[in-house]
Amino acid sequence: MPTPEKTSLAEIVRVARDILEMRGLTGLTMQAVAEQVGVRSPSLYKRVEGRDGLIRLVAEATLTELTERLRAATSLEDLAGRFRAFGHECPAAFQLVATPGPGVPLARHEFGAAASEPVLRWTGSIAGEAQALEAARTFTAWGVGFVSMELNHGFNLGGDVDQAWEFGVSAILAGIGSHHPRL
Structure with a gap:
C-alpha cells in the first residue's frame, strides 16, 4: 500500500x-x-524540482494573487492602490516578482501576462489602445519604483509619503492621458 x-x-x-x-x-x-x-x-x-522550482512556484502563486486583486479594480487609481497595498502586505513576494534580481528564478510568462492584462486594459482606456503597452509600462515602472523605495526606506527627506503617492498617481495618469489620440 x-x-x-x-x-x-x-x-x-x-x-x-x-x-x-x-x-x-x-x-x-x-x-x-x-x-x-x-x-x-x-x-x-x-x-x-528543487529550490529554483520552489521559488518559481512562489513567484507564480504571487502573480496569481496579484492578478486577482488587480482584476477587481474599478479604476486606474483603484488599481494603483491595490498594487501598492499588495506590496506592503507581501513585501518579499512583491519584490520577488517585481524586482527579482539576476539569477533569481522567474515565473512562467503566462503568469506575468495575466497580471499585466488589467493594467493594459485600464491604461489603454486613458491612453488609447495604440498606446496601451507604453502606458502600462510607464505606469508599472513608476509604481514598482515607488513601492520598492517605500519597502527599502528610500524616502528620507520627510513629508507625507501617502501624499507623494497620490501626487504621483495623478501626475502619471495625467501624463498618460495626455497622449491619447484625440479625434
Missing part, C-alpha cells in the same frame, strides 16, 4: 511564501519548508 501524502503542493507553496516573507529569499530553503510542513526534505523533491 502506498504511503499517504503528508502535504499538498499548494501547502508547500503557501509555507514557502510565508518563509520568504519571514526570512527573505536566502532563508527560503528546501529544509526550512520541509520542517514547516512536517516532512523530510527529500520528500519535497517528489512535488518540487
Whole structure:
C-alpha cells in the first residue's frame, strides 16, 4: 500500500511564501519548508524540482494573487492602490516578482501576462489602445519604483509619503492621458 501524502503542493507553496516573507529569499530553503510542513526534505523533491522550482512556484502563486486583486479594480487609481497595498502586505513576494534580481528564478510568462492584462486594459482606456503597452509600462515602472523605495526606506527627506503617492498617481495618469489620440 502506498504511503499517504503528508502535504499538498499548494501547502508547500503557501509555507514557502510565508518563509520568504519571514526570512527573505536566502532563508527560503528546501529544509526550512520541509520542517514547516512536517516532512523530510527529500520528500519535497517528489512535488518540487528543487529550490529554483520552489521559488518559481512562489513567484507564480504571487502573480496569481496579484492578478486577482488587480482584476477587481474599478479604476486606474483603484488599481494603483491595490498594487501598492499588495506590496506592503507581501513585501518579499512583491519584490520577488517585481524586482527579482539576476539569477533569481522567474515565473512562467503566462503568469506575468495575466497580471499585466488589467493594467493594459485600464491604461489603454486613458491612453488609447495604440498606446496601451507604453502606458502600462510607464505606469508599472513608476509604481514598482515607488513601492520598492517605500519597502527599502528610500524616502528620507520627510513629508507625507501617502501624499507623494497620490501626487504621483495623478501626475502619471495625467501624463498618460495626455497622449491619447484625440479625434
